[in-house]
Amino acid sequence: MPKTNLEVSLIGIPDNLLDIIYTACRTCYSADGAVEIINNITDDNEKKLALIRRVISSGHYSTIEHIQLTFAINNISRAATHQLVRHRHMSFSQKSQRYVREKGEFDFIVPPAIEANKELYKKFEQHMKDTADLYQEFLQNGIKGEDARSILPNATTSSMVASLNLRELIHLANLRLCTRAQLEIRMVVKKMCALVEEREPWLAEHLVPKCERLGYCDEDNSCGRMKKKNG
Numbered sequence: 001m002p003k004t005n006l007e008v009s010l011i012g013i014p015d016n017l018l019d020i021i022y023t024a025c026r027t028c029y030s031a032d033g034a035v036e037i038i039n040n041i042t043d044d045n046e047k048k049l050a051l052i053r054r055v056i057s058s059g060h061y062s063t064i065e066h067i068q069l070t071f072a073i074n075n076i077s078r079a080a081t082h083q084l085v086r087h088r089h090m091s092f093s094q095k096s097q098r099y100v101r102e103k104g105e106f107d108f109i110v111p112p113a114i115e116a117n118k119e120l121y122k123k124f125e126q127h128m129k130d131t132a133d134l135y136q137e138f139l140q141n142g143i144k145g146e147d148a149r150s151i152l153p154n155a156t157t158s159s160m161v162a163s164l165n166l167r168e169l170i171h172l173a174n175l176r177l178c179t180r181a182q183l184e185i186r187m188v189v190k191k192m193c194a195l196v197e198e199r200e201p202w203l204a205e206h207l208v209p210k211c212e213r214l215g216y217c218d219e220d221n222s223c224g225r226m227k228k229k230n231g
């Protein structure tokens with residue numbers, strides 16, 4: 001039976017990311033207009049970063065909402081895409097289970113905890129096979145893909161293009177890099193953040209689980225990495 005590996009690609013990030021944020025920051029505090037600021041922008045990235053860091057740490061997050069990032073994601077489970085689409089400031093285009101009919105045995109994601117247990121993994125595989133057979137039987141009997149899909153499991157792989165602004169990426173990282181988030185979405189968001197950090201290393205300090213940002217853990221069931229909020 002097929003098993004798949006997560007693929008994440010950063011397909012959109014502004015080349016002049018620092019210039020955009022710096023201009024947004026300076027526009028708030030300068031007598032010059034935004035056009036003059038961008039037209040006369042300094043080449044000194046450290047100077048830009050010093051201001052940007054100050055502005056972000058004061059919570060002026062509108063300045064980073066101008067940075068739009070786009071990712072292509074393959075081999076992610078429907079369970080994880082459902083978690084991603086809960087983020088309301090993100091935009092998505094996702095492979096349709098209405099218009100795309102799975103061919104033969106569909107691809108699915110195996111949670112490592114199940115894969116590690118030989119007995120349960122066997123049952124998992126059998127369940128996927130039985131589901132694939134029934135799905136094909138439905139299609140062969142004229143049931144439309146949009147109805148046949150109702151038996152496809154959460155583990156079925158999907159593919160999507162996902163876009164979000166930098167403020168939302170930081171929020172996404174804060175929530176989904178926390179060990180309370182499920183492993184798969186943690187892996188997806190980790191890859192998204194790593195790709196952005198490759199281009200913009202200064203963002204590493206922001207693309208962290210929320211405990212690092214807060215300085216404490218606000219979860220009921222803490223992983224113990226940080227002290228609890230009230231303890």
Ligand SMILES: Cc1cc2nc3c(=O)[nH]c(=O)nc-3n(C[C@H](O)[C@H](O)[C@H](O)COP(=O)(O)OP(=O)(O)OC[C@H]3O[C@@H](n4cnc5c(N)ncnc54)[C@H](O)[C@@H]3O)c2cc1C
Pocket residue numbers: 086087088089090168171175176180181182
């Ligand atoms: C570990 C974990 C477990 C979870 N478990 C469950 C669960 O059991 N059941 C469940 O249903 N969900 C669950 N969720 C999903 C969670 O409740 C949120 O829907 C999801 O994380 C999106 O977060 P958000 O609303 O902060 O972010 P986004 O939708 O990305 O929004 C970002 C921020 O914008 C603001 N915002 C957005 N929309 C509004 C609005 N309408 N009104 C006011 N402010 C707004 C908020 O400040 C919000 O934090 C879980 C999430 C995590 C990380």
